[in-house]
Amino acid sequence: MSKTFTREEVARHASESDLWIVIDTDVYDLTDFADIHPGGLFPLMQVAGKDATSDFYGMHKQEVLIKFNRYKIGTIANEKRQIHMYEAGDLSNVPFGESSYFMGYRSPYYNERHVQFRKAMRKIVDSLKEQAQEYEASGEGASDEFTQTLGKHGLLAANLGPDAVRLLPPGIELPGGITRDEFDYFYEIIVHEEFTRLVAPGLCTGVLSALAISLPTVILYAKPHIKAKVLPEVLTGKKRMALAITEPYTGSDVANIKTTAKLSADGSHYIVNGVKKWISGGRFADYFSTAVRTDKGISMLLIDRSEGLETKAIKTSYSQAAGTAYVTFDNVKVPVENLLGVENEGFKVVLSNFNHERFIMLCGASMSARNVIRECFLWAHQRKVFGKRLIDQPVIRNKLARMISQMEAQHAWLENLTFQMNHMSHKEQAIKLAGPLALCKFQMTRMLQSVADDACQILGGRALTQTGMGRSIETLQRTNKFSAILGGSEEIMADLGVRQAMKYFPRDARL
Ligand code: HEM
DSSP states (O other): OOEEEOHHHHHTOEETTEEEEEETTEEEEOTTTGGGOTTOHHHHHHTTTSBOHHHHHHHOOHHHHHHTGGGEEEEETTOOOOSOOOOTTOOOOSTTSSOGGGGTOOOSSOOHHHHHHHHHHHHHHHHHHHHHHHHHHHOOOOOHHHHHHHHHTTHHHHTTOHHHHHTSOTTOOOGGGOOTTTOOHHHHHHHHHHHHTTOOHHHIIIIIIHHHHHHHHHHHHSOHHHHHHHHHHHHTTSSOEEEEOOOTTTTTOGGGOOOEEEEOTTSSEEEEEEEEEEETTGGGOSEEEEEEEETTEEEEEEEESOTTEEEEEOOOSSOGGGOOEEEEEEEEEEEGGGEESSTTBHHHHHHHTHHHHHHHHHHHHHHHHHHHHHHHHHHHHHOEETTEEGGGSHHHHHHHHHHHHHHHHHHHHHHHHHHHHHHSOHHHHHHHTHHHHHHHHHHHHHHHHHHHHHHHHHHGGGGGSSSSTTHHHHHHHHHHHHHHHTTSOHHHHHHHHHHHHHHTOOTTOOO
16 A cells, blocks of 8 residues: 655655655655756755645646656545546546547447457557657667567557458457457547557658558468468568658659569569659568559569668658658569569559558548647646636637537548448449548648647647657647648649549539
8 A cells, every 4th residue: 555644744855855745646755856857956846845736737748747656655645636647548538538439429330349449459559658759759760579569469450451451361369359350440440549649650650551551462462472471470560561652753643653673584573673752661661562664554563672672761850760761773673473463453553552541541630630639628727827727718718619620520521431431342432432531631631730730829839849748739730741741642632532523423413
């Protein structure tokens, strides 16, 4: 049992060499910490021996207390805790802090198994957060140990979505005891939503998104013996993979790629020459699912990191942990058995994944906005300026209203599209959903930018620093453009959405 103290006892420890404070009902002995406290000794001395709850929460997130729990020496006797301490896996009860079903509202889409799954995912993600944020800050890629931990928890597999998961070899388990048959797109929403809680978008892009967009090309189109070798290596995190399509000259215009693959005279291999740009995870990848120009069209090849293939880092506004690379192919020899699908029909392979990639981005964007809104709501309640809480200022409530309503509207559309994905064949999805998914992405990233902007105004200077209370907001502010450009830029998404609708426009309709 933890030790108990009275407030009078705590008050007797109020010097630099003996410094106790109270936060809520917890007593902390900061004597050994005071000299290394990032905020300095002065603020601590002002509350030495006293209740520092409101000062603490005015300048720190609760996660600081969890991280430095070692300084807690006991609690105040006979007092009831006023502030809930987060425990790994907890769902938020801040209004709009979770999507509605997870806050006790009814939903046609989810059931209690989804709640169980979310809690399991959250617990795992919580356990990885500190390490992930270190990689994100240092710009290093995830260590082999880290990616293998992701593999061990089944996160690499879950990240691929239900269609790919059903085709995986036996032995690869999903998190939270969910079976492959249960795992549908609503579980997948949860997977990507929970990853955003790492607040490590670079790392997530470099490891998880890079895999989610590249590995399906192997699952769906590789020869059986290639699959048998590559899938276990990649899904256990022992090897990494990236999708190499875009080039400096083409960007989103895949039809115009210039990287060539020429068949050798004996027909045993291709010789690949060319360059690829903005390849997420490319710096760390062992395999590249690569779009090349062959004899009569585009083909996809699985290319090992081998002689003649080089990668160099591209510095981006998000973290170097994304491993964004410029990849050069200089006479790289690729066995013909590494062809994915049919020669000259690679465009089909490229297109097969676009809708799913956009779906992943929608889940991430929606939850990133939700996370930031939750933090703004909390901050507005605990921050006092000019004698009032921020939430007591109409201008702040108005900003929150705009953020919440934009985010919830987008999320409702995402859930509707998810329901359609669960009930449509790929063929029907391609006809009916390519347009709405594109439009949803167009509006989702507009929303994300607007939320990042409002959140920044609410957090003020803290939203401009990469550590401390505004960290998530600074991250969103710096990286939201990523989702607005990758996976199809906003302009292309908007146009695609309307063009798709025009394709199916009734010829006999009149105003
Ligand atoms: C268990 C007690 C405490 C711990 C473990 C702690 C730890 C930290 C840490 C890690 C930071 C860096 C910023 C961040 O990551 O949030 C920080 C900053 C700071 N802390 Fe503390 N702190 C404690 C108590 C307090 C108290 C009671 C006060 C004030 C009365 C205080 C005042 C500050 C200030 C002024 C900063 C700088 C904030 C800024 O840059 O905006 N700290 N503290």
